[in-house]
Amino acid sequence: MGSDARVAKSAQPFLRVRSLTKRYVRGGVLQKRIHVDAVRGIDLEIPACKTLALVGSSGSGKSTVARCVTRLERPDAGEIWVGGTDIAGLANRALLTFRAAIQMICQDAVTSMNPRFSAAETVEEPLLIQRRGAAKQCRQSALEIMSEVGVSADWANRSVMEFSGGQRQRLAIARALVLQPKLLVLDEALSGLDLSTEAEIINLLLDVQAAHSLTYLFISHDLPLMARLADTIAVMCNGTIVEQGPKSQLLSNPSHPETKSLLLPAKIFQKKYAEMLGVSG
Amino acid sequence: MKYLLRRLLRAALLLIGVSALCFLFTEMAPGSFFDEMRLNPQISPETVTALRARYGLDQPLIVRYSRWMASVVRGDFGYSIAYNSPVAPLLWTRAKNTLLLTGTATFLVWLIAVPLAAWTAASHGRWLDKAAAVVSSVLISVPEIVIAIALLALAVRTRLVPVGGMRSLGFQEFSTWGQIQDIAQRMVLPTAVLVLSSIAVVERHVRASVLEVLQMPYIQAARGLGISRTRLLFRYALPVAANPAISLFGFSLATLLSGSLLVEVVTGWPGLGPLILDATLSRDLLLVIGGVLLSALFMVAGNFIADVLLLAFDPRIRTGESHAN
Numbered sequence: 001m002g003s004d005a006r007v008a009k010s011a012q013p014f015l016r017v018r019s020l021t022k023r024y025v026r027g028g029v030l031q032k033r034i035h036v037d038a039v040r041g042i043d044l045e046i047p048a049c050k051t052l053a054l055v056g057s058s059g060s061g062k063s064t065v066a067r068c069v070t071r072l073e074r075p076d077a078g079e080i081w082v083g084g085t086d087i088a089g090l091a092n093r094a095l096l097t098f099r100a101a102i103q104m105i106c107q108d109a110v111t112s113m114n115p116r117f118s119a120a121e122t123v124e125e126p127l128l129i130q131r132r133g134a135a136k137q138c139r140q141s142a143l144e145i146m147s148e149v150g151v152s153a154d155w156a157n158r159s160v161m162e163f164s165g166g167q168r169q170r171l172a173i174a175r176a177l178v179l180q181p182k183l184l185v186l187d188e189a190l191s192g193l194d195l196s197t198e199a200e201i202i203n204l205l206l207d208v209q210a211a212h213s214l215t216y217l218f219i220s221h222d223l224p225l226m227a228r229l230a231d232t233i234a235v236m237c238n239g240t241i242v243e244q245g246p247k248s249q250l251l252s253n254p255s256h257p258e259t260k261s262l263l264l265p266a267k268i269f270q271k272k273y274a275e276m277l278g279v280s281g
Numbered sequence: 282m283k284y285l286l287r288r289l290l291r292a293a294l295l296l297i298g299v300s301a302l303c304f305l306f307t308e309m310a311p312g313s314f315f316d317e318m319r320l321n322p323q324i325s326p327e328t329v330t331a332l333r334a335r336y337g338l339d340q341p342l343i344v345r346y347s348r349w350m351a352s353v354v355r356g357d358f359g360y361s362i363a364y365n366s367p368v369a370p371l372l373w374t375r376a377k378n379t380l381l382l383t384g385t386a387t388f389l390v391w392l393i394a395v396p397l398a399a400w401t402a403a404s405h406g407r408w409l410d411k412a413a414a415v416v417s418s419v420l421i422s423v424p425e426i427v428i429a430i431a432l433l434a435l436a437v438r439t440r441l442v443p444v445g446g447m448r449s450l451g452f453q454e455f456s457t458w459g460q461i462q463d464i465a466q467r468m469v470l471p472t473a474v475l476v477l478s479s480i481a482v483v484e485r486h487v488r489a490s491v492l493e494v495l496q497m498p499y500i501q502a503a504r505g506l507g508i509s510r511t512r513l514l515f516r517y518a519l520p521v522a523a524n525p526a527i528s529l530f531g532f533s534l535a536t537l538l539s540g541s542l543l544v545e546v547v548t549g550w551p552g553l554g555p556l557i558l559d560a561t562l563s564r565d566l567l568l569v570i571g572g573v574l575l576s577a578l579f580m581v582a583g584n585f586i587a588d589v590l591l592l593a594f595d596p597r598i599r600t601g602e603s604h605a606n
Contacts, residue, residue, distance in 0.1 A: 067501075070505050071505075072501055072504055072505055092507070095507065096507040099505060099506055099507035100506075100507075102505075103505070104502065104505050106498050106501075106502060108498060111497055111498040111499060112498040112499050112501075112502045113499050113502070114499050114503075114517055114521070115499075115521060116520050116521060116595075125503070125506070126506045129503070129506045129507060129508045129509075129512070130506065130507065175502075179506075
């Protein structure tokens with residue numbers, strides 16, 4: 001019974017997005033104003049503690065979805081259900097409690113951190129903003145989470161500019177985790193890292209997902225990589241989701257040309273690698 | 282420390298260069314203080330020659346420059362022929378008035394411009410930003426002299442504030458508070474001209490750098506944490522946007538002495554402006570050179586202060602990093 005209840009709880013979507021639409025206006029006072037739909041009619045859901053990868057080529061609108069889910073942007077239409085609340089239309093004050101539950105990690109850890117801050121200041125800042133205790137407590141929590149992600153407390157007072165790309169990404173993860181969120185939105189968080197660092201960060205993300213019962217929304221253009229990490233994959237093209245499903249189903253039988261084109265580089269690589277090794281087929 | 286010493290050495294060399302060029306250019310300029318005397322039939326050529334010799338004007342340029350440098354070291358800054366007095370006390374009396382005026386104006390400009398710029402940048406594209414852009418465009422395109430004359434005309438017609446000079450008649454009989462009030466009232470007009478003519482430049486510079494910073498991903502990351510607008514602006518945006526503003530602030534300090542000369546002349550403020558103008562017209566060249574050197578000194582000091590502030594504000598300069606963010 002207890003086991004069934006846990007399964008039922010984990011199967012319940014933590015995040016449910018319905019008919020999400022975001023449009024931008026181009027043009028100004030002396031130009032014709034043009035409405036551009038960055039995303040339209042997006043439907044997706046992620047069960048608690050699971051990973052959904054939103055993949056697509058540049059300009060497909062996946063980052064706009066990420067920004068709407070984290071409420072950095074207010075959607076023009078649609079619903080974003082987190083637990084039992086639709087946060088799509090919430091005002092800033094009401095959003096504050098949900099902001100802690102949904103954290104975002106950006107691609108460029110360098111520019112996503114205040115260059116004037118030290119490592120510890122960067123990680124403790126979310127606690128200070130959310131008023132989660134005295135400054136001393138916040139610092140202590142920041143140091144603990146830094147050591148959990150593999151950044152030594154000895155480096156706490158170093159400027160974030162002194163860290164390498166991989167270390168900065170660890171700091172970004174620590175900053176996101178310090179508020180004990182439920183959902184992490186990772187917008188191209190693995191791009192720009194060398195292979196060994198990428199592998200380290202992936203392992204770290206899998207570890208913290210298990211340790212903190214996190215739900216992940218991965219945003220990426222790298223479908224083969226996402227195939228290794230996600231439970232479900234949604235493919236975006238021109239602002240809409242063109243194909244969505246469990247990764248095994250989507251990879252074995254891609255139906256949309258966009259999905260096929262996203263898989264193509266990996267197939268070419270595999271073919272060339274096989275040719276190089278002299279293996280036929 | 283090495284960085285600051287290097288800057289100080291460069292500043293000293295710059296001042297020596299400015300003084301040498303001033304001497305050279307004044308030598309090349311036609312006419313001298315004694316030319317009018319030559320036209321006066323009651324003054325003999327021998328008297329004029331004797332006067333020139335008395336003030337050392339018959340000596341070669343290099344000798345005059347060396348003597349002048351020695352007087353600078355003594356703190357005299359040369360000798361004014363027109364006022365028959367060392368230059369330094371003449372300059373200092375007027376420089377105090379100029380500094381009172383420009384210091385107040387600069388303080389007001391930055392006090393108003395920085396929050397206004399942060400506010401307009403945060404309201405990018407909204408009516409407040411657009412209204413501020415129109416007003417600043419007008420202020421930038423209207424010359425300072427036009428603003429001065431317009432406000433002078435307004436003050437004369439409405440009699441809202443006293444015009445001309447720094448003190449009223451019978452100033453010495455006023456109480457201390459009365460004296461302060463009197464000077465403050467007379468400062469209103471020239472201060473308003475200076476504020477209006479320079480506030481738009483500062484506001485635009487600061488707005489542009491704040492706006493650039495507000496587009497940075499780390500600002501978006503902070504927004505995702507639910508940061509308040511005030512904390513975002515003052516803890517995140519302004520410190521990072523401060524570098525160009527600090528350089529501009531250094532320039533504001535640098536122009537404390539030279540930035541108000543025209544306004545002082547138009548509004549009758551007894552600062553360096555009228556003194557330097559009179560000295561130039563009468564060819565009292567050492568007084569002019571003293572004024573120029575004092576302005577150059579402020580320019581160097583302003584830039585030096587900006588360097589020190591940048592050093593204090595930006596850790597990348599301390600650590601010698603060159604990449605920008």
